[in-house]
Amino acid sequence: MNNQNGKIITISSVKGGVGKTTLAINLAGLYFLMKKRVLIIDLDLYAGGIATCLNVNSKKDIYLLIDSLSNNKQIELSDYVSNYNKGIDILACPKDPRDVSKIDSKFLSRVFDIAKREYDIVLVDTNHSLDEIALIAIDEAYNSAFVITNDLVDIKNMKSLVSIFNDMEKKNYKIVLNNSRDTGRDYISLFDIRNMIKRNIDFTISRNFYIRNIDKYVINGEILTLNKTIRRFCSSDIKNMEKLALSLIEEVSDNE
Numbered sequence: 001m002n003n004q005n006g007k008i009i010t011i012s013s014v015k016g017g018v019g020k021t022t023l024a025i026n027l028a029g030l031y032f033l034m035k036k037r038v039l040i041i042d043l044d045l046y047a048g049g050i051a052t053c054l055n056v057n058s059k060k061d062i063y064l065l066i067d068s069l070s071n072n073k074q075i076e077l078s079d080y081v082s083n084y085n086k087g088i089d090i091l092a093c094p095k096d097p098r099d100v101s102k103i104d105s106k107f108l109s110r111v112f113d114i115a116k117r118e119y120d121i122v123l124v125d126t127n128h129s130l131d132e133i134a135l136i137a138i139d140e141a142y143n144s145a146f147v148i149t150n151d152l153v154d155i156k157n158m159k160s161l162v163s164i165f166n167d168m169e170k171k172n173y174k175i176v177l178n179n180s181r182d183t184g185r186d187y188i189s190l191f192d193i194r195n196m197i198k199r200n201i202d203f204t205i206s207r208n209f210y211i212r213n214i215d216k217y218v219i220n221g222e223i224l225t226l227n228k229t230i231r232r233f234c235s236s237d238i239k240n241m242e243k244l245a246l247s248l249i250e251e252v253s254d255n256e
């Protein structure tokens with residue numbers, strides 16, 4: 001299973017609490033159903049929640065991996081990841097927040113290279129602040145998803161980022177409007193959002209995907225997109241997320 005063609009997919013945003021981690025986990029579920037080997041890297045280094053949301057007790061984390069790499073140790077990635085199921089592994093954020101500042105970002109590319117050899121899909125969940133670590137992840141990604149909500153500050157910040165990406169001629173990213181996170185706020189129309197950010201919205205997660213008892217799934221470490229009842233009741237959002245999952249790994253998406 002020596003796959004040289006694994007793809008890094010980064011999940012980012014310009015505001016906190018918009019649904020990045022939930023989307024990253026849901027995408028992992030969908031790629032798993034497509035028979036892909038998936039690694040989720042938790043790069044929300046201070047406040048990451050991937051292991052918690054999947055109810056996985058991680059013994060190793062990304063700090064320990066980067067520390068070994070920086071000490072020129074021979075490493076096996078499998079010694080640092082935790083298993084969720086047969087197809088999904090996790091590289092957790094540091095358990096001890098004091099370790100975060102010791103992470104040397106220049107080793108991140110190495111981590112990505114190693115991960116791409118062993119997994120088909122490497123989903124990178126980030127913090128919303130576009131710090132050096134997040135910028136490296138976005139830069140090295142095959143594709144990125146930016147999650148926004150129906151919120152003026154969020155839309156304005158995304159507008160600035162779109163204009164920077166236009167200047168850089170960066171095209172390998174999708175914008176996902178998440179209406180399931182805060183269902184009461186939908187007063188800015190899709191038409192107005194497009195006009196404000198001067199770009200298309202690639203995918204929308206509808207308010208129907210609001211899961212009232214989401215914490216029950218979190219406590220059980222369940223992935224929403226793998227849950228039969230949710231797949232039945234939210235079938236159109238699941239289909240949309242499948243389309244997003246496929247479009248993020250489409251060939252030559254950044255050259256068009």
Ligand SMILES: Nc1ncnc2c1ncn2[C@@H]1O[C@H](COP(=O)(O)OP(=O)(O)O)[C@@H](O)[C@H]1O
Nearest residue numbers: 016017018019020021022180181209210211214
């Ligand atoms: N579809 C949804 N339905 C209900 N609650 C949601 C949904 N998506 C996200 N949430 C909740 O919103 C909060 C923020 O989501 P999260 O994915 O952690 O965002 P981020 O990673 O951007 O900070 C969490 O408490 C999460 O459980």
Ligand SMILES: [Mg+2]
Nearest residue numbers: 020021044049
């Ligand atoms: Mg998060």
